[in-house]
Amino acid sequence: MKKLAVVAIGGNAVNRPGEKATAENMFKNLSETAKFISKMLDEYDIAITHGNGPQVGNLLVQQEIAKEKIPPFPIDVNDAQTQGSLGYMIAQTLHNELKEKGKNMQIASIITQIVVDKNDPAFQNPTKPVGPFYTEEEAKKLANEKGWIIKEDAGRGWRRVVPSPKPLEIIEKDVIKLLMKNDVIVIAAGGGGIPVILEDGKIKGVEAVIDKDRASALLAKEINADILVILTGVEKVYLNYGKENQKPLDILTTTEAKKFLAEGHFPKGSMGPKIESAINFVEQTGKECIITDMKVLDKALRGETGTKIIKG
Numbered sequence: 001m002k003k004l005a006v007v008a009i010g011g012n013a014v015n016r017p018g019e020k021a022t023a024e025n026m027f028k029n030l031s032e033t034a035k036f037i038s039k040m041l042d043e044y045d046i047a048i049t050h051g052n053g054p055q056v057g058n059l060l061v062q063q064e065i066a067k068e069k070i071p072p073f074p075i076d077v078n079d080a081q082t083q084g085s086l087g088y089m090i091a092q093t094l095h096n097e098l099k100e101k102g103k104n105m106q107i108a109s110i111i112t113q114i115v116v117d118k119n120d121p122a123f124q125n126p127t128k129p130v131g132p133f134y135t136e137e138e139a140k141k142l143a144n145e146k147g148w149i150i151k152e153d154a155g156r157g158w159r160r161v162v163p164s165p166k167p168l169e170i171i172e173k174d175v176i177k178l179l180m181k182n183d184v185i186v187i188a189a190g191g192g193g194i195p196v197i198l199e200d201g202k203i204k205g206v207e208a209v210i211d212k213d214r215a216s217a218l219l220a221k222e223i224n225a226d227i228l229v230i231l232t233g234v235e236k237v238y239l240n241y242g243k244e245n246q247k248p249l250d251i252l253t254t255t256e257a258k259k260f261l262a263e264g265h266f267p268k269g270s271m272g273p274k275i276e277s278a279i280n281f282v283e284q285t286g287k288e289c290i291i292t293d294m295k296v297l298d299k300a301l302r303g304e305t306g307t308k309i310i311k312g
């Protein structure tokens with residue numbers, strides 16, 4: 001029997017740094033991503049999750065420019081748009097890769113809503129970077145003109161930030177489980193899921209972008225996954241990343257992970273949420289999480305590279 005995995009694909013699986021975010025480039029990059037992910041399908045049934053920070057921010061910019069003629073949508077509707085566009089691209093590129101390998105598997109991209117707490121303090125303190133990078137000067141000008149909140153993003157430049165509440169419950173969890181039981185590759189919780197709140201027994205979208213690694217950990221827990229795989233731009237997690245004394249980590253216990261997180265080894269906008277999500281999933285389930293680069297995914301799953309987070 002195959003094991004169950006949630007695979008969270010990072011931003012560089014979709015857009016390479018410095019490359020234009022054209023549909024053509026995104027299809028090209030995702031075709032490569034599909035090659036790496038498809039290697040795990042003999043051993044694992046998978047649910048794929050993806051980010052949407054750059055894409056949802058780009059949609060907001062497009063709508064800002066066109067707002068005199070076409071009314072902008074709220075952020076939750078734009079989250080849904082990115083689930084649709086990226087879900088389509090991932091499904092198509094994976095379908096084509098599997099066909100080339102002589103495999104005929106069904107792939108379903110699920111528009112996924114995730115309940116958040118309407119009193120989550122994140123609504124008062126936006127932290128999630130979206131859209132393009134700006135210089136400090138450009139970003140401050142845009143913040144003045146458009147009322148955006150802007151922040152410096154992990155030493156890479158300035159970006160608009162929006163609220164990022166904690167994901168609590170996946171509305172479509174049962175249909176995701178049903179599809180996975182029936183050997184369907186599921187793409188779900190894209191862009192961290194569409195944030196919704198409960199009001200008078202109904203659900204209603206709210207303007208925010210949930211962190212995709214947090215949503216991936218929740219999905220992995222809810223579908224009882226054997227492993228959470230977080231794909232990113234580095235092969236291993238490092239202590240003192242980018243410094244002369246940087247040290248790669250092969251195995252990290254949850255106790256060590258919490259200590260290093262508190263010591264500031266994992267920046268808020270990049271490795272921090274991945275480590276937090278890994279700790280949540282591993283502590284709550286006793287299962288494992290691997291953080292690695294998709295190019296070495298097969299080796300990491302064999303325990304030959306990557307950083308494995310275990311309970312302890």
Ligand SMILES: NC(=O)OP(=O)(O)O
Pocket residue numbers: 010011050051052053054129191192209210211212213
């Ligand atoms: N929603 C989200 O976390 O997107 P990124 O990973 O692209 O920032």
